[in-house]
Amino acid sequence: MNARDQIMTRIRSALKHTPDQDEDEPILTWQYGQPTSMTDVVGCFIERCADYKAEVTEVDADQIPHAIAATIKKLGITSVVLPPGLDPAWRAAIEQTGTTICEDDSPMQAHELDAVASAVTAAAVAIAETGTIVLDHAANQGRRALTLIPDIHICVVLASQVVSDVPEAVARLRPSVDAGRPLTWISGPSATSDIELKRVEGVHGPRLLIVIVAR
Amino acid sequence: MSQLTTLPRDTDGRLTPAPPPGELIDMPRFPINARHELANTDQRNNLQAATATIRAKRALRVSEVPQWEDLRQAAKTIKDQVDRHLDSYLLQAEQSLTKAGAIVHWARDATEANQIVVDLVKATGAPEVVKVKSMVTQETELNEALEQAGIAAWETDLAELIVQLGHDRPSHVLVPAIHKNRSQIKDIFLTEMGQYGTPAPADLTDDPSALTSAARTHLRNKFMRSTVGISGGNFLVADTGTLVVVESEGNGRMCLTLPQTLISVVGIEKIVPRFEDLEVFMRLLPRSSTGERMNPYTSMWTGVTPGDGPQNVHVVLVDNGRTSVLADPIGRQTLRCIRCSACMNTCPVYTLVGGHAYGSVYPGPIGICLSPLMRGLDSPIDQSLPYACTLCGACPDVCPVKIDFPEVIIHLRHEVAEHKIRDTKPHLETTAIAAAGWFFAKGRRFTVMTWLSGLVGRVFKAKKQFGAHMPWPARLWTSARDLPIPAAESFREWWRRNHERP
Ligand code: SF4
Numbered sequence: 064m065n066a067r068d069q070i071m072t073r074i075r076s077a078l079k080h081t082p083d084q085d086e087d088e089p090i091l092t093w094q095y096g097q098p099t100s101m102t103d104v105v106g107c108f109i110e111r112c113a114d115y116k117a118e119v120t121e122v123d124a125d126q127i128p129h130a131i132a133a134t135i136k137k138l139g140i141t142s143v144v145l146p147p148g149l150d151p152a153w154r155a156a157i158e159q160t161g162t163t164i165c166e167d168d169s170p171m172q173a174h175e176l177d178a179v180a181s182a183v184t185a186a187a188v189a190i191a192e193t194g195t196i197v198l199d200h201a202a203n204q205g206r207r208a209l210t211l212i213p214d215i216h217i218c219v220v221l222a223s224q225v226v227s228d229v230p231e232a233v234a235r236l237r238p239s240v241d242a243g244r245p246l247t248w249i250s251g252p253s254a255t256s257d258i259e260l261k262r263v264e265g266v267h268g269p270r271l272l273i274v275i276v277a278r
Numbered sequence: 279m280s281q282l283t284t285l286p287r288d289t290d291g292r293l294t295p296a297p298p299p300g301e302l303i304d305m306p307r308f309p310i311n312a313r314h315e316l317a318n319t320d321q322r323n324n325l326q327a328a329t330a331t332i333r334a335k336r337a338l339r340v341s342e343v344p345q346w347e348d349l350r351q352a353a354k355t356i357k358d359q360v361d362r363h364l365d366s367y368l369l370q371a372e373q374s375l376t377k378a379g380a381i382v383h384w385a386r387d388a389t390e391a392n393q394i395v396v397d398l399v400k401a402t403g404a405p406e407v408v409k410v411k412s413m414v415t416q417e418t419e420l421n422e423a424l425e426q427a428g429i430a431a432w433e434t435d436l437a438e439l440i441v442q443l444g445h446d447r448p449s450h451v452l453v454p455a456i457h458k459n460r461s462q463i464k465d466i467f468l469t470e471m472g473q474y475g476t477p478a479p480a481d482l483t484d485d486p487s488a489l490t491s492a493a494r495t496h497l498r499n500k501f502m503r504s505t506v507g508i509s510g511g512n513f514l515v516a517d518t519g520t521l522v523v524v525e526s527e528g529n530g531r532m533c534l535t536l537p538q539t540l541i542s543v544v545g546i547e548k549i550v551p552r553f554e555d556l557e558v559f560m561r562l563l564p565r566s567s568t569g570e571r572m573n574p575y576t577s578m579w580t581g582v583t584p585g586d587g588p589q590n591v592h593v594v595l596v597d598n599g600r601t602s603v604l605a606d607p608i609g610r611q612t613l614r615c616i617r618c619s620a621c622m623n624t625c626p627v628y629t630l631v632g633g634h635a636y637g638s639v640y641p642g643p644i645g646i647c648l649s650p651l652m653r654g655l656d657s658p659i660d661q662s663l664p665y666a667c668t669l670c671g672a673c674p675d676v677c678p679v680k681i682d683f684p685e686v687i688i689h690l691r692h693e694v695a696e697h698k699i700r701d702t703k704p705h706l707e708t709t710a711i712a713a714a715g716w717f718f719a720k721g722r723r724f725t726v727m728t729w730l731s732g733l734v735g736r737v738f739k740a741k742k743q744f745g746a747h748m749p750w751p752a753r754l755w756t757s758a759r760d761l762p763i764p765a766a767e768s769f770r771e772w773w774r775r776n777h778e779r780p
Pocket residue numbers: 566614615616617618619620621622644676677678679680681
C-alpha cells in the first residue's frame with residue numbers, strides 16, 4: 064500500500080467508532096465576516112499601526128503623490144523599485160524627485176534588489192484593530208520580493224481599504240486567494256524578541272515601514 | 279542557480295553544527311531530567327522572567343477582545359470537525375493544492391518524510407537549503423537527515439540559529455533559545471558563525487540589537503543565494519490549498535519567496551476547512567502566543583503563482599503518529615493544538631524545569647499529552663511524561679482551542695498503569711498493588727499485615743513521619759512526599775481492647 068492509501072486507512076480505522084454524522088457532530092455557531100464595532104476605523108488603524116513603530120502619515124487622497132515624493136526627499140532615498148502597475152501619478156511624482164528608479168518588468172534578481180534602497184507600493188486591505196496591512200501582490204504592489212528585500216517600504220493605504228478587524232479582511236481577501244495570489248500580512252517592521260525577550264526591530268524584512276494613509 | 283557547489287566542512291567534518299548526541303526518546307524518565315535541569319540556575323531565572331513577561335502580555339491582549347470565549351469555542355468546533363472528517367478534508371486539500379500547481383507527497387513516518395525531502399533537494403542539485411522554523415521538521419530530525427545526505431540545512435529564525443550554532447536543542451516552541459542569555463549568545467556567535475558563513479564582527483557586544491544585526495548579516499548571504507526553501511505550515515486551508523506561515527522576523531518571507539523550490543512539511547492535523555476559518559485562528563494565535571495583536575509577518579500562498587516566488591512547490595503531508603492520536607477518543611483533542619505555547623508559559627512545572635527535560639520537541643502540558651500519544655508508551659520517558667503535571671488546571675484556561683488537559687492527562691496515567699500491567703517486566707507500583715491484593719484477600723493475611731504495620735508504628739513511635747532518606751525502594755516515595763508512621767495499634771485491636779469482654 065502506498066503512503067497516501069495507508070494514511071487514509073489509518074484515519075478511517077481511527078474514526079471507525081465516530082460516525083460520519085451523528086448527534087455528537089459539533090455545531091459551529093460562529094458568525095463569519097462580522098465587523099468589530101469602533102467609532103473611527105481609519106483613526107484606529109493609524110494609532111495601532113504607529114504602535115508597532117511604523118511611521119504613519121495621514122494625507123488627503125489628492126496629496127498622495129506629493130506625500131510619497133516628500134518622504135523620499137526627507138529620507139534622502141537614493142533608489143526605489145516600483146511595481147509595474149503603480150498609479151501613474153505616483154510614479155510621476157517619484158520620477159521628479161530625481162531618485163534612481165528600478166523597474167521590475169523583467170524580474171530583478173534577489174541580489175539586484177538587495178542593492179535598492181526602497182520600494183513604493185499600494186496595498187490591498189488594512190485592518191484597524193491590529194494595525195495590519197495586507198498585500199495581495201496585485202500589479203500595483205508587485206511580487207513579494209519587492210517589498211521584502213529593500214530596506215525601506217513605503218506603502219500607501221486608502222481609507223476605503225481599511226476594515227475594522229480580521230474577519231472583514233479575510234472576507235475581502237478571498238477573491239485574491241481564489242485568483243491564486245499570495246498574501247503578505249504586515250504589522251509593523253520585522254521584529255524579534257528572541258534574545259532575553261528584548262524587542263529588536265528590523266531583522267530580515269524592511270527595517271523601516273512608512274505608511275501613507277489617504278483619507 | 280546556486281553560486282556554491284561545495285560547502286566548507288567544520289572541525290567535526292560536518293556541514294552544519296552537530297546537535298547534542300543521542301535521541302530524545304532515549305532520555306531517562308522526566309524526574310531524572312528535571313533534577314538535572316533544575317540545577318541550572320541561569321536557565322531557571324531566564325525562564326521564569328521570560329514566561330512571566332509573555333503571560334502578562336498575553337493576558338493584556340486577550341482582555342482587549344470581548345468575543346474571546348466565542349472565538350475559542352469556534353476554534354475548538356472547527357478543529358473537532360476537521361478531526362472527525364480528516365480523511366475527506368485531506369483529500370480536499372490535496373485536490374486544491376494540486377489544482378494550484380503544488381505537488382503533494384505523503385509520509386507515514388519521520389523516515390519517509392525525510393527521505394522525500396532529501397530526494398527532492400537532491401533532484402535540484404542544491405548543496406544547501408534555508409529553513410523556516412518548523413516543529414514538524416524538528417520532530418522528524420530533518421536537518422540531520424539532510425546533513426547525512428551531504429546537504430546543509432540552515433535554520434534562519436534567530437532563536438533557531440542560536441540553538442543550531444550552539445550545538446543545542448530548542449527548549450520552547452516559540453522562543454527556542456529562551457534558556458540562553460545575551461552573553462552566552464555573543465560567545466556562540468563569535469566562535470561559531472565564521473565556521474559556517476559570514477563571521478560575526480570581532481567587536482560584537484552582547485547588546486540584543488548588535489546580536490540581531492550580526493544574525494542578519496550572517497544570514498543575508500544565505501538567503502540571497504538560496505535555491506531551496508523548507509518550511510512547515512501553521513495552517514493548511516482545505517478549500518483553497520492555501521498554506522499559512524506566521525512569523526516575526528521576515529526570515530520566513532525570505533525562505534518562502536526567494537528560492538525556486540519550496541518544500542513545506544506539514545502535519546496532517548494542520549487543516550482548516552475554509553479560507554474564512556482563518557478569521558478565527560488569525561485572531562487567536564498571535565494574542566495567545568506572543569501576546570501581540572498581530573505578529574509582524576504572515577505569508578499565505580496557494581500553490582504556484584506564476585512570476586512570483588517559488589515555481590516548484592511541494593507539500594509533504596506527514597502522519598508520524600498523528601493517526602494514533604486520532605485513534606484515542608480522549609487524546610484526539612490534542613490534535614486541535616495550534617502550537618501557540620500559552621500552555622507552557624502558564625505551567626508551574628514547565629516554567630521551572632524548561633523544555634529540555636521532556637525528551638521531545640513538544641514540552642509542557644501539550645508535550646506530556648502529545649508525545650506519549652504519538653510515540654506510544656514503550657519508552658521510560660513517555661511513561662513518565664503524563665506525571666509531569668500537578669493537575670493545577672491553569673493550562674486549559676489559556677489554551678485557545680480549549681484542550682481539556684486534566685482529562686487527557688488522567689486518561690494517559692490510566693493508560694500508563696494498564697501498559698505496565700500488560701508489560702512482562704516487573705514494576706514497583708504493580709508489584710506493590712499485587713502484594714496489597716494478596717494481603718487483603720484473606721482475613722488471616724490481613725491480620726498479619728496489620729500486626730506488622732503496628733510493629734513498625736511501635737518501633738518508630740517517637741517520629742511523626744519517615745524522612746527523605748529511606749532505603750530503596752521506599753525512597754522513591756519519600757524523596758518528594760510525606761510518609762506518615764503507621765499507627766501503633768490497629769482499629770481491630772483498639773475495638774477488641776475497648777468493646778470485647780475479656
Ligand atoms: S495546547 Fe493549546 S495552549 Fe498549548 S500550544 Fe497548543 S494551542 Fe497553545
